[in-house]
Amino acid sequence: MKLLNQLTITEARTALDANEITSVELTKACFAEIESRNPALNAYLGIWNEEALAEAARSDERRANGEALGPLDGVPLAIKDVILVEGRTISAASKILESHVAARDATVIRKLKAQGAVFLGRTNMDEFAMGGSTENSAYGVTRNPHDPDRVPGGSSGGSAAAVAAHLCIAALGSDTGGSIRQPAAYCGLVGLKPTYGRVSRSGLMAMASSFDQIGPMTKTVEDAAILFEAMQGRDPLDQTTVSEASFQPAWRDRLDGIRIGLPKQAWGDGIHEEVRTAVLGAVETLKELGAEIVDVDLPYSEETLAVYYVVMPCEASTNLSRYDGMRYGVREPASNLLETYLESRGEHIGPEARRRILLGTYALSAGYYDAYYKKAKQVQTLIKNAYTTALSDVDVLLTPTTASQAFRLGEKVNDPLSLYVEDLFTVGANVTGLPAISVPCGPAGELPMGMHLMGRAFDEATIFAVARAYEQTVHG
Amino acid sequence: MSLSNEEVKNVAHLARIGLREEEVETVGAELNKILGYIDRLQKIDTTGVPEAASPLVEAARFREDVVNSCTDAERAQMIEGFPAKQGAMLKAPAIFEKPKQ
Numbered sequence: 001m002k003l004l005n006q007l008t009i010t011e012a013r014t015a016l017d018a019n020e021i022t023s024v025e026l027t028k029a030c031f032a033e034i035e036s037r038n039p040a041l042n043a044y045l046g047i048w049n050e051e052a053l054a055e056a057a058r059s060d061e062r063r064a065n066g067e068a069l070g071p072l073d074g075v076p077l078a079i080k081d082v083i084l085v086e087g088r089t090i091s092a093a094s095k096i097l098e099s100h101v102a103a104r105d106a107t108v109i110r111k112l113k114a115q116g117a118v119f120l121g122r123t124n125m126d127e128f129a130m131g132g133s134t135e136n137s138a139y140g141v142t143r144n145p146h147d148p149d150r151v152p153g154g155s156s157g158g159s160a161a162a163v164a165a166h167l168c169i170a171a172l173g174s175d176t177g178g179s180i181r182q183p184a185a186y187c188g189l190v191g192l193k194p195t196y197g198r199v200s201r202s203g204l205m206a207m208a209s210s211f212d213q214i215g216p217m218t219k220t221v222e223d224a225a226i227l228f229e230a231m232q233g234r235d236p237l238d239q240t241t242v243s244e245a246s247f248q249p250a251w252r253d254r255l256d257g258i259r260i261g262l263p264k265q266a267w268g269d270g271i272h273e274e275v276r277t278a279v280l281g282a283v284e285t286l287k288e289l290g291a292e293i294v295d296v297d298l299p300y301s302e303e304t305l306a307v308y309y310v311v312m313p314c315e316a317s318t319n320l321s322r323y324d325g326m327r328y329g330v331r332e333p334a335s336n337l338l339e340t341y342l343e344s345r346g347e348h349i350g351p352e353a354r355r356r357i358l359l360g361t362y363a364l365s366a367g368y369y370d371a372y373y374k375k376a377k378q379v380q381t382l383i384k385n386a387y388t389t390a391l392s393d394v395d396v397l398l399t400p401t402t403a404s405q406a407f408r409l410g411e412k413v414n415d416p417l418s419l420y421v422e423d424l425f426t427v428g429a430n431v432t433g434l435p436a437i438s439v440p441c442g443p444a445g446e447l448p449m450g451m452h453l454m455g456r457a458f459d460e461a462t463i464f465a466v467a468r469a470y471e472q473t474v475h476g
Numbered sequence: 477m478s479l480s481n482e483e484v485k486n487v488a489h490l491a492r493i494g495l496r497e498e499e500v501e502t503v504g505a506e507l508n509k510i511l512g513y514i515d516r517l518q519k520i521d522t523t524g525v526p527e528a529a530s531p532l533v534e535a536a537r538f539r540e541d542v543v544n545s546c547t548d549a550e551r552a553q554m555i556e557g558f559p560a561k562q563g564a565m566l567k568a569p570a571i572f573e574k575p576k577q
Contacts, residue, residue: 104546
C-alpha cells in the first residue's frame with residue numbers, strides 16, 4: 001500500500017473522486033514528508049503551509065458539493081522558484097531577489113488554479129535557471145534522493161528531488177537547454193520540454209527568451225500529459241504562444257507504424273557504458289512493441305551546443321540587465337549610480353549567472369556581433385534544417401538524455417565547460433524549438449538514467465505515446 | 477578569440493558587474509575556455525544562410541499595440557517591492573552628479 005504522498009496524479013485523482021481520501025490529507029502527507037526529508041535534501045526553498053491547506057480544504061468542499069474543477073483539483077504540486085505565484089516570495093535562487101514577492105500569477109499558475117491545484121511551495125534551482133546541478137543556487141545545493149552524495153541535476157533540481165522523494169505529487173520545471181529533462185533523468189522521473197510556443201512564458205522569469213519553456217516533472221508519463229494539457233494554449237500575454245490544435249493524448253499499446261531514428265552522430269564515444277546499455281535495451285523493447293528502428297544522419301551535434309552557448313548568454317545578458325538593484329531586489333548602497341549598479345550586481349549575482357552575462361555582453365559588443373551572434377543564428381538555421389530533414393524520415397529521434405548517471409556533488413564545480421557539455425543531448429530541442437521528453441530507463445535499484453525522445457513540432461502526442469508504451473511494458 | 481584582462485574588465489564594466497581585481501584572472505580564464513569551444517562555429521560555411529528568426533516560424537507574429545494596465549493590487553505589490561521609495565514613487569540615486577566645486 002502506497003503512502004498518500006507517493007501517489008501519482010492519476011492515482012490521487014481516482015482516490016479523491018472515490019472519496020477514499022481528501023485533498024487535505026494528501027496535502028498534509030506531503031508536508032509531513034517535507035518536514036522529515038527536506039532538511040537533508042534542500043529541495044524546497046520555501047513552503048506555503050497555510051495557503052496550501054486552505055486551497056486543499058476548498059478543493060474538498062468543491063468535491064463535497066459536486067463542483068470539482070478539473071483533473072488537478074486538490075492535487076499538491078511543487079513550483080520551481082522561477083515561476084510567479086501571486087503574493088509569494090520568488091527568488092530565482094538568487095541573492096539579488098532574496099525577498100522579492102510576486103505581484104501576479106504566471107499564466108500557467110492561473111490555469112492550474114482554475115483547475116483547483118494546490119501549491120505546496122517553491123523549489124530550489126540553479127540561480128536564474130543557469131546550471132545543470134543545482135549547485136549554483138545561492139541557497140545551498142539540493143541532494144539527489146537516490147544518492148545524497150550526488151547532484152539531482154539542474155537547473156530544476158529542487159523540483160526533481162521533490163517529486164523523486166515524494167515531497168509532492170508532481171512539479172513544474174522550466175527548460176532552456178535541458179533543465180527539466182536532465183534532472184528528470186538523474187532522479188528517475190518523466191520530464192517534458194514542450195514545443196516552443198505551446199506553453200505561455202508569461203510569469204516565468206526569463207533566461208533565454210527564444211528557448212525557455214515551462215513543463216511538467218512527474219512520476220509517470222500519463223501524469224506529465226495531464227499537467228501539460230492543463231498548461232498549454234495560446235495566451236495574449238505571451239506573443240510566442242500559438243493557436244495550434246491543442247495537445248490531446250493518443251495512447252497506444254503497440255508502436256507498429258512508428259519510425260524511430262537513432263542519430264548516428266549522437267552515439268559516439270563519451271556515453272558511459274551503463275547508459276548505453278540501458279538506452280539500447282529500451283530501444284529493443286520499442287522494437288518488440290512494433291516500432292521500426294533506423295539510423296539517421298543528424299549533423300552539427302557539437303555545433304548545436306556551441307550555438308546554444310552563444311545565443312543563450314546573449315539573451316540572458318539582456319534579460320538579466322533588469323536585476324540592477326533599481327526597481328526590485330537588493331540595492332547595495334554606494335556613492336553614485338554607476339557604483340550602485342556595479343556593487344548590487346557584482347555582490348548579489350552569483351558566479352555562473354555573472355559568467356553568462358559577461359559572455360553575452362562580450363558576444364553582443366561592438367565588433368564581435370557578426371562573429372558570434374550572427375554566425376550562431378546562421379548555424380541555427382542549418383541545424384533546424386537538419387532536424388526537419390531527419391524528422392521527415394522518422395517520427396521520433398531517440399538518444400540518451402545524458403551521457404552519464406548523476407555525478408557527485410562538487411565534481412564539476414570548478415570546470416564550467418564540463419557542465420555545459422552535460423547539455424549535449426538536450427539542447428537540440430531548445431535550439432530547434434521541438435518537443436522532447438525524458439523517460440526513465442535502466443535497471444531498478446541503480447542510479448536512474450533517461451531515454452530522450454524528440455518529436456516534430458506540436459506533435460507531443462507521438463513522443464508521449466512512445467514513452468507511455470515503453471513505460472507500461474517495463475514498469476507495468 | 478580570447479580575452480585579455482583589460483578586455484574582461486571592459487566587458488564587466490559594460491555589463492555593470494563589479495569584478496574584484498583578484499577575480500579578473502579566473503573569470504577571464506573561464507570565459508576563454510568557453511570561447512575556445514564556441515570557436516568551432518567559425519569552421520562552418522554559412523555563406524548565404526539566413527539567420528534563424530525564431531525557433532519556430534509559427535511562433536513569430538505581430539499584435540495590436542494596445543495598453544494593458546495592471547490591477548491595483550499588482551501595482552501596490554510592485555511599489556512594496558521597491559528597494560527605496562518615497563510615497564508611491566521609486567527612489568533612485570541621482571543620474572547627474574553635482575558639478576565639482
